[in-house]
Amino acid sequence: MAAHRSWLLVSCFLLEVLLLEAANILTISTLDGSHYIVMNRVSQILHGGGHNVTKLLYDNDQITDFRKEKPPYKVINWHLPEDQQKKFDNRLHLLVEELGHGRYEHKSLVKIYQFFGDLCSQFLSLKDIMEFLKNENFDLVLLDSLDLCSLLIVEKLGKRFVSFLPMQFSYINFGLPSAPLSYAPVYGSGLTDQMDFWDRVKNLLMFFDFSMKQREILSQYDNTIQEHFAEGSRPVLSDLLLKAELWFVNSDFALDFARPLFPNTVYVGGLLDKPVQPIPQDLENFITQFGDSGFVLVALGSIVSRHQTKEIIKEMNSAFARLPQGVLWTCKDSLWPKEVTLAPNVKIMDWLPQTDLLAHPRIRLFVTHGGMNSINEAIQHGVPMVGIPFFADQPENMILVEAKNIGVSIQLQTLKAETLAFKMKEVIEDKRYKSAAMASKIIRQSHPLTPAQRLVGWIDHILQTGGAAHLKPYAFQQPWHEQYLLDVFLFLLGLTLGTLWLLVKVLGAVTRCLSGAKKLKQT
Template sequence: MAMAGAQRPLILLLFLQVPLLQAARILTLCFVGGSHYLLMDKISRILHNNGHEVRMFLQFGDGMLPDHVLRQSPYPVSSYSLGEKYKQEFRDLFVESQKKYLKGRYDLDAFMVFMGQLSYQCNITLHQADILNFLKEGKYDLAVIEGFNPCSFLVADRLGVPYIAFFPGIFMNAGRVGAHGPLSYVPLFQSRLTDRMDFFDRVKNTVMYAGSYMVDRMIDASFQKVIDEHFPAGSRPSIADLQLDAELWIYNVDFTIEFPRPLLPNIKCIGGLLAGPAKPVSADLEAFISDSGDSGFIVVTLGSMISSLPVMEFLKEMNGGFAQMRQKVIWRYERSRWPIDVEVAPNIRLVDWLSQNDLLGHPKVRLLVTHGGMNSLMEAVYHGVPVLGIPLFGDQNENLIRIKAKNMGTFIPPEEMEAEKFANTMRRVIEDSRYKTTAMKQSVILRSRPLPPDRELLGWVEHIIQCGGGGHLRPYSYQQPWYQQHLLDVLLFIATIVVVILYLIVKVVRLLISFLSPNRKQKVN
């Protein structure tokens, strides 16, 4: 007891030497709508609710989500609009893209067109001198930026604020942040492989590894004109360097979905920010659900950015498939855009907007039909709901391949959508108990993490602020040239040594042979 009492002053002294974190000034950047905004809004609210002074720099403002009015935020927002003319042009372009996606025509060209639009928007963003000067005068301690859009890095650099990058999905940019994984069991983005690869899968993964560098260079090139216009010669940043300069990378993913892989200490996985305990649904929806009896109901949503289906054939096949189900169906679909010549199946309730998390937490839910966005899948995992996916673009194919590999559901490519096949697949996922059992197991894994995602996010942000950055987490490889990282100089040195040794051995053997040969002895005699 005396010893314990003597230790108390020492413990108190050590405690006082650790600086207590004061409320920090934090800037959040969001230049992409849809689920990207929902995540950045959630991050901003978490930081604000824990005593930090938060401001968001937001592009677009109202209208970022179809048929969804942004709720009033408790933190201040600096926002600007790209103009009604451009917003309409962007919506028209997105609708045309949707038609291609629903026919299974998503490719690299479509992705680069989208990146070109982000580059165009970035140029407008960097011309917002009044807002940028206002934010620069705010002297923020840290920025938390949306890491998918390269413009976020350029704006943070322009403001001179250290930043944490938050990525909204799986490790599609792992190579850009130095998180290369062994190609033998870490599938590359868009490879559509699992972590269990046969020989030809590994060949494919290796070939795609080389191709991924080309794609990265194409993305960088699409923003080069913006960089040249807004940054002075001699101090122009590169997207690649700015991504490595992030104090921390946080990914919206969890290993309940993602395949296990090695990670650097400056990379954290905090998936499921939008998932949580369910709240009661509206009385109207509860009455509709009650009519389903023991059959239950199906939740249907194709993402925050797709509120209706512009391809009539696709809509008819989905509607026809749902009509064959005994379950009720709650489908997020803009009712005013439903074609008048198509009769809605009697078991379907169309809603302009739905609280997906609350519906997935309802005891009568049987299935989630989804595009395969990460937020939707994490909510399904949290509540233990099986999944049937219809991947359209982006990371959705890769996400759903992981869901299928985990045996938590399956998916139908959009070009294969046909009412009978759709209905049969839904029945199989609902009636085969293995899918539900796996979904519940994944839910237990997710919920039993040592810290919930909001507390882990807050803890890491405050850790970076208190430590004055994340330099202690970043590996020295960030400062090495590529040939040193891949040990090419070492391999060249060793190869040279081996060649020289082999050359000397051959020379010595030849001399010995010539010395000991019979012809030489005869000449000597």
């Protein structure tokens, strides 16, 4: 019965796709690493769904590792003049190093967004590309919500857009509805959905703190807005976020905490899932050496791998040497310190087929940096994790992993071989982690539609209906004091206080009157 229902839903979905005319869709990607990977996948899915896709791509040396295959959709590359590009690349490299070396503070994040604000100004000055985009007459734009420049690009084009949130759904003001602070952790709070009294106090204070920090981040685009928008028509970034027709979130309740959602918010965690392929024979031969002990996969993401220090590599290598399992580690040979001898049970490679290895029956553990894409892939195959979060949303992601009992994390600043080895053995040997990982896998895979089908289906829906006005509550148009009923509370408070004041005055007058009458009678 369940299989028949799933087939019926898929059939209806395919019929809708066939009846819908192809739309012209622009996807925008100016961020690298995992952001490039997921937006590339989104573009592929929309192209496969029958739409004409054009991708606007900021071409820099940070994404060359990912472009091994020619995409099936149209790509518009833009880049700065060579001398300028070199300065921007060096500046970004230093900022990422600052984050990766444990100096992650709010001021570092502000510098990152200041960098992207300057880069955005450079792009908006490219009149030839902007004119081309205006003339292409796109029906819809799909953008990465962390790429704030894309909001300004869309505003210039005057097009409807859909936002893709590449991180977990956290209490971060991206124009999305948020559950009450009593059980929705604020981004950066380190809390779960189960809070005691002092946790809730902390969460409330963090909410106000983060709101102020976010305003500072958004202000890094003020100069760009003043330079490229005429006075009187200058947009406010926080207002532009509310214009999104739909929000796609790169997570789901296999990982995230349960919370209420508005109808225009759709979870699509697991978009990067693809059919499993046999792994290369040399990797299979390596895994076979370790028999039933199996192997551990280590992948710390594209950006982290480029910036990990000699000390980190040394400690990790020493920890892996203490395991009975084989270890496959994504680490470029050119970055390996010459004075560090590779452990005999470790094999390093520039690139590994991560998805295929996570699906391998002999995998025992995934050591990850805690990026959302990697966590989603591990959940898809029911693999427990040890996380070494470096920066950005990675610590927050690992809090979810620990709360769901899918794995544990270790702080980068306290990373020692003994501690890491202990954590890895704990997760491998304690069957509760594997059981929890398999439970999350079942939640993910039992959904009647795949993440790709949900993505295309909802895009088709808003194309057919002319937008998503019917999915967006009126709250998006209300000022904050109306949303939180502060005006109503103040009115009722004033009415109550006024009534009490009047009652006191009346009682006072009656008392004085009775007292006067009593004195008169006595005389």
